[in-house]
Amino acid sequence: MSTISAYDAKTxxxxxxxxxxxxxxxxxxxxxxxxxxxxxxxxxxxxxxxVDALLEARKGVRLDGLHTRDLIENGRRY
Structure with a gap:
């Protein structure tokens, strides 16, 4: 830790x-x-x-048979 005067800090x-x-x-x-x-x-x-909040938010979320690829393709249609 160093110290500097207000004048020098401004300069x-x-x-x-x-x-x-x-x-x-x-x-x-x-x-x-x-x-x-x-x-x-x-x-x-x-x-x-x-990151902790995101991990907590996704707890209990299931795709129940859906595949990531299907979700991506479905999103591209809209």
Whole structure:
């Protein structure tokens, strides 16, 4: 974790975004006091939650004799 002044953060914002994208956390200070934290955005939990929701939603869903190929062909007719 590194620290940068608000003035320098404004001046070098694009490089700070690159650093955050690389996984670094940056604390932004104003007059020597921490006022903000730039942290990397973590998309993995959102993806994992989506996969879990999809797996849960399909529980108990059965094709009961239908074949995937038949469903695909039927969808192409419309």
């Amino acid at each position: 070098h914002f694009s490089s700070l975004l690159e650093r955050a994208g690389d996984g670094e956390t940056v604390v932004i200070t104003k007059h020597g006091r921490p006022v903000a934290k730039l942290v990397p955005f973590d998309v993995r939990p959102a993806v994992d939650d989506l």
